[in-house]
Amino acid sequence: MKRIKITEHIIWHARRIARRKVKTVLGRCLKSNEIVHHVDFNPLNTKNSNLLVCTRAYHMRLHRKLQLLEKVKKHKDKIKRLYAEGYSGNYIAKDLKFGHRTVRKILKYLNVKIRTKGEAIKTNLKIMKVSGYYYHTDEFLIKELKRVSVLNKERPLSERMFRQISKHCSSTVRRHFGSWNNAKRIADIS
Numbered sequence: 001m002k003r004i005k006i007t008e009h010i011i012w013h014a015r016r017i018a019r020r021k022v023k024t025v026l027g028r029c030l031k032s033n034e035i036v037h038h039v040d041f042n043p044l045n046t047k048n049s050n051l052l053v054c055t056r057a058y059h060m061r062l063h064r065k066l067q068l069l070e071k072v073k074k075h076k077d078k079i080k081r082l083y084a085e086g087y088s089g090n091y092i093a094k095d096l097k098f099g100h101r102t103v104r105k106i107l108k109y110l111n112v113k114i115r116t117k118g119e120a121i122k123t124n125l126k127i128m129k130v131s132g133y134y135y136h137t138d139e140f141l142i143k144e145l146k147r148v149s150v151l152n153k154e155r156p157l158s159e160r161m162f163r164q165i166s167k168h169c170s171s172t173v174r175r176h177f178g179s180w181n182n183a184k185r186i187a188d189i190s
């Protein structure tokens with residue numbers, strides 16, 4: 001059997017066939033905002049059962065959802081395990097090179113209860129090394145705040161003083177706890 005090379009041209013033809021089939025079934029041409037989706041992602045499969053007519057907006061949503069489900073299938077065990085071990089959604093996202101909202105979406109999809117900030121602080125977390133960088137846990141930053149607070153006699157502890165004493169940046173602390181004052185309140189220092 002001669003092997004046919006699948007070229008752009010063949011795919012273009014297949015898509016044309018798909019559109020023509022849809023036209024026969026619907027009794028009209030596709031509107032400009034409509035598109036034919038191939039259920040098995042194979043544009044060469046133009047069986048009726050493989051074709052789905054939808055709007056372009058719906059098609060976008062569909063593909064995004066399918067992408068998410070693909071990630072769920074591939075990574076759900078790792079995500080569940082890391083989250084149960086106490087790592088935050090952000091660390092897991094960095095580890096898997098996902099966007100920061102994706103892990104949260106997956107956890108929701110898997111019906112995993114998402115920890116509140118307070119619960120996350122109570123969880124005993126480690127610093128995690130991901131692709132050469134260290135990501136600090138809330139617990140670590142609280143310890144660091146307390147350490148700096150003891151070394152620094154000036155009150156109240158300012159961000160500038162924190163930066164001078166600690167090798168960590170005060171903006172990291174702010175980012176973790178929402179604000180500088182909030183961080184100090186959680187760490188129980190003035």
Ligand SMILES: [Zn+2]
Nearest residue numbers: 036037038059
């Ligand atoms: Zn599609």
